[in-house]
Amino acid sequence: MKYLLLIYSAQPTEPPPAELMDKIMNEYWAYEKAVADAGVKIASDALQGVETATTVQVADGGERTVTDGPFAETREVLGGYYLIDVPDLDAALDWAARCPGSWYGGKVEVRPIMEFDAP
Amino acid sequence: MNPRRAADSVEAVFREERGRLLATLVRQFGDLDLAEEVASDAVAVALERWPVDGVPTRPAAWLLTAARRRAVDLLRRDKSYAARLAVLQVEADRARPITGVDDADDVPDERLRLFFTCCHPALPLDAQTALTLRCLAGLATPEVARAFLIPPATMAQRIVRAKRKIRDARIPFRVPGADELPERLPGVLRVLYLIFTEGYAASSGPELVRGELADEAIRLARILFRLLPREREVAGLLALLLLVGARRAARTGPDGDLVLLADQDRALWDRDRIEEGRALVVRSLTGGSPGPYGLQAAIAAVHDEAADVATTDWPQVVALYDVLTQVAPSPLVELNRAVAVAMRDGPAAGLTLLDALAGDERLHGYHLLPAARADLLRRLGHRVEAAQAYRDALGLVGNEPERAFLRRRLAEVDQADASDPRLDAAADHPGDRDAEDTQHQVEKVVHNAVAVLGKQPEQSGRDEPEHADHEVHDTEHPDDRADDAVTGAEPDSGHQPAGHQVHDVLGDLDVEHAEQLVAGDEPHHPDQEDDDADDPRVCPDHDGSSPEAGDRVNANSLCRSGRYTSTGGRPADHSEIKNVLRSGQFAATDAVGRPRHG
Numbered sequence: 001m002k003y004l005l006l007i008y009s010a011q012p013t014e015p016p017p018a019e020l021m022d023k024i025m026n027e028y029w030a031y032e033k034a035v036a037d038a039g040v041k042i043a044s045d046a047l048q049g050v051e052t053a054t055t056v057q058v059a060d061g062g063e064r065t066v067t068d069g070p071f072a073e074t075r076e077v078l079g080g081y082y083l084i085d086v087p088d089l090d091a092a093l094d095w096a097a098r099c100p101g102s103w104y105g106g107k108v109e110v111r112p113i114m115e116f117d118a119p
Numbered sequence: 120m121n122p123r124r125a126a127d128s129v130e131a132v133f134r135e136e137r138g139r140l141l142a143t144l145v146r147q148f149g150d151l152d153l154a155e156e157v158a159s160d161a162v163a164v165a166l167e168r169w170p171v172d173g174v175p176t177r178p179a180a181w182l183l184t185a186a187r188r189r190a191v192d193l194l195r196r197d198k199s200y201a202a203r204l205a206v207l208q209v210e211a212d213r214a215r216p217i218t219g220v221d222d223a224d225d226v227p228d229e230r231l232r233l234f235f236t237c238c239h240p241a242l243p244l245d246a247q248t249a250l251t252l253r254c255l256a257g258l259a260t261p262e263v264a265r266a267f268l269i270p271p272a273t274m275a276q277r278i279v280r281a282k283r284k285i286r287d288a289r290i291p292f293r294v295p296g297a298d299e300l301p302e303r304l305p306g307v308l309r310v311l312y313l314i315f316t317e318g319y320a321a322s323s324g325p326e327l328v329r330g331e332l333a334d335e336a337i338r339l340a341r342i343l344f345r346l347l348p349r350e351r352e353v354a355g356l357l358a359l360l361l362l363v364g365a366r367r368a369a370r371t372g373p374d375g376d377l378v379l380l381a382d383q384d385r386a387l388w389d390r391d392r393i394e395e396g397r398a399l400v401v402r403s404l405t406g407g408s409p410g411p412y413g414l415q416a417a418i419a420a421v422h423d424e425a426a427d428v429a430t431t432d433w434p435q436v437v438a439l440y441d442v443l444t445q446v447a448p449s450p451l452v453e454l455n456r457a458v459a460v461a462m463r464d465g466p467a468a469g470l471t472l473l474d475a476l477a478g479d480e481r482l483h484g485y486h487l488l489p490a491a492r493a494d495l496l497r498r499l500g501h502r503v504e505a506a507q508a509y510r511d512a513l514g515l516v517g518n519e520p521e522r523a524f525l526r527r528r529l530a531e532v533d534q535a536d537a538s539d540p541r542l543d544a545a546a547d548h549p550g551d552r553d554a555e556d557t558q559h560q561v562e563k564v565v566h567n568a569v570a571v572l573g574k575q576p577e578q579s580g581r582d583e584p585e586h587a588d589h590e591v592h593d594t595e596h597p598d599d600r601a602d603d604a605v606t607g608a609e610p611d612s613g614h615q616p617a618g619h620q621v622h623d624v625l626g627d628l629d630v631e632h633a634e635q636l637v638a639g640d641e642p643h644h645p646d647q648e649d650d651d652a653d654d655p656r657v658c659p660d661h662d663g664s665s666p667e668a669g670d671r672v673n674a675n676s677l678c679r680s681g682r683y684t685s686t687g688g689r690p691a692d693h694s695e696i697k698n699v700l701r702s703g704q705f706a707a708t709d710a711v712g713r714p715r716h717g
Contacts (some may be wrong), residue, residue, distance in 0.1 A: 033262065088289045089241060089288050
């Protein structure tokens with residue numbers, strides 16, 4: 001079963017000190033390696049900062065609206081994701097707990113991927 | 120035997136059997152909905168046919184076979200459903216060893232998996248309690264709704280939503296590994312505890328006690344204890360429920376009024392439950408660091424063994440609370456501790472501790488804080504303040520008997536205030552505080568508790584836990600009321616409570632509500648519950664001695680007979696079920712004694 005792990009964290013007001021940044025990056029590399037070695041990873045990416053976000057909406061009449069920023073102004077922003085394939089929710093929750101995104105005040109939302117029958 | 124009662128009794132057996140059957144089917148088909156449907160069908164067919172055809176020699180296997188056949192039928196008719204289940208099963212099979220046990224009454228007990236699925240932290244708490252009652256206690260959805268005083272449609276929706284999440288997010292049907300257990304087991308224990316408190320100290324509605332619900336919680340805790348006999352907190356929880364539940368007959372008066380611990384007729388307490396609970400406390404506190412349920416149970420046991428409030432071993436109670444505040448710190452534990460300190464050192468000492476808690480927003484809206492203050496103020500003679508505190512408590516409490524009790528108290532202090540206003544000033548002497556609470560060392564306290572609780576008569580069964588612990592108390596007991604006089608804590612001049620009046624809030628506060636925060640839950644806020652629904656049930660008998668209650672216990676004891684082990688590998692023996700089913704309960708249909716293979 002496929003699950004999307006969505007990594008949310010508070011938007012930092014200032015960049016973390018280099019030391020901490022290195023530490024976190026190393027933790028992420030280790031996690032990357034762990035999900036790859038376990039054969040559960042389908043895809044993963046980190047997103048650029050929310051200040052680079054642009055939102056598009058197309059009205060019923062076809063009129064396109066483009067606005068700066070994310071569609072919802074929340075304190076916590078989506079920073080990256082892992083798409084994994086594991087047997088069940090417990091396994092997905094374990095991977096979420098091992099993800100550095102769920103540490104340091106961050107959170108990982110675990111969403112099962114919807115499966116459709118072949119047409 | 121009355122045929123109606125016979126049918127009830129058989130159904131009671133099935134209710135637990137159904138949980139077992141359901142667990143086996145969920146394991147096999149990986150789908151809770153399907154398992155529920157075919158399990159119910161199989162039980163319905165059995166209830167119809169066994170009285171006519173005779174009871175099969177292997178009832179559990181008969182039920183399982185019938186349910187499987189029905190499942191195969193259903194799956195034939197729904198190809199895409201079947202395809203989805205096939206995928207599920209293949210994936211699940213990859214992850215588990217082959218047991219090979221697939222026949223007859225050697226059906227392994229899979230209910231532990233079901234407990235962990237129903238109480239999975241990915242489900243909302245109210246759904247966890249509902250699912251557990253439905254799948255493991257065998258209650259129908261309307262019964263679950265009635266137990267929680269919410270409309271059946273709301274409950275049905277809650278259950279459907281939870282089952283959908285189990286299916287769609289694929290919450291697994293598995294027992295957590297040993298390394299995960301410390302994280303997952305408390306969630307299961309909390310669900311059972313919440314079911315109990317909702318039954319024992321109903322948070323809203325006209326009835327103080329909804330006895331059946333409290334009994335269900337005890338029954339579920341017994342099942343869990345059989346499945347996890349080595350987990351000391353499971354023993355602790357079962358002990359706590361038994362020791363608090365033992366007082367139920369004394370907790371309400373003839374009109375349904377609340378009767379507090381201090382005023383209860385202790386002769387009405389259920390000695391069997393107390394003895395059983397006490398043995399379990401010892402077991403829970405032996406062999407490792409103490410857990411919150413074991414400690415709560417120890418406190419309950421200290422109360423249960425006292426002949427009255429005055430001779431209760433308050434220093435022991437306070438010492439246990441001291442440990443509890445370390446093991447599971449929470450403002451509600453502090454609240455209880457403050458009340459116990461008031462009993463040990465006098466109301467002024469307790470009041471100081473309570474006032475320190477007043478700012479804790481986690482207790483905001485919790486009626487027992489002002490209720491406890493009111494009582495201590497009343498005992499100190501501060502009647503105006505006491506009246507205000509009673510009013511505060513009244514504004515927060517949801518269930519009617521507790522409201523009535525607080526109104527009576529309020530009327531008393533108001534009256535006294537009008538007749539003698541001087542009392543208020545005269546008793547204002549806060550100088551007698553002696554709050555030197557020695558921090559007892561955890562081991563010392565626990566060791567002491569175990570020593571005190573362990574040296575009771577009738578404890579020989581503890582040495583043979585394989586058989587004795589949970590069975591011995593369902594059988595006939597000689598009248599042991601004579602023990603009452605000696606089971607109380609030894610009177611000790613240093614232990615006498617300073618107050619000489621009856622201590623009203625204590626009994627209620629002290630044990631029965633504490634666990635909600637210990638277990639990490641918020642206190643009950645009355646306005647969170649739907650209290651518009653009238654509970655149509657009545658609980659006329661709570662002492663377990665009526666014929667009906669007796670039958671129920673019999674039926675339960677069948678399923679309690681040690682067949683179920685945590686290893687799941689031990690052959691089950693259903694001969695007892697057969698015996699009961701044959702023992703004349705079908706006499707009305709005259710079909711007994713013609714057993715037939717299913």
